[in-house]
Amino acid sequence: MTQPIPEQRQRQLELARKAFKEFYAQCFWSSDPDHEVVEDDLPWIIRNLRQNGGHRGYRIVAELCR
Numbered sequence: 001m002t003q004p005i006p007e008q009r010q011r012q013l014e015l016a017r018k019a020f021k022e023f024y025a026q027c028f029w030s031s032d033p034d035h036e037v038v039e040d041d042l043p044w045i046i047r048n049l050r051q052n053g054g055h056r057g058y059r060i061v062a063e064l065c066r
Contacts, residue, residue, distance in 0.1 A: 009039065012064050016045045019053075019060050027052040 017037045020028055027048040028035075037045065046064055049057035 012042060013037065013039060015060065015063055016042055019049060019057070019064075020045060023049060023053050023057055026054075027057065 020035070020037050024031075024033060035041075042064065046061050049061045049064075053060065
């Protein structure tokens with residue numbers, strides 16, 4: 001049985017999915033462009049945005065880590 005995702009976690013997932021698409025060429029180019037971001041991907045998304053996302057990526061990380 002699948003448990004519902006809390007509202008904050010759902011917001012983080014939506015933001016991570018948007019960031020994956022927006023920063024694909026800059027941060028995630030070695031991944032499948034059709035990758036479906038799931039909760040387990042959040043640390044990977046955060047790490048790549050911090051390392052390669054520039055100032056905008058770092059600001060998104062701040063939102064993801066709230």
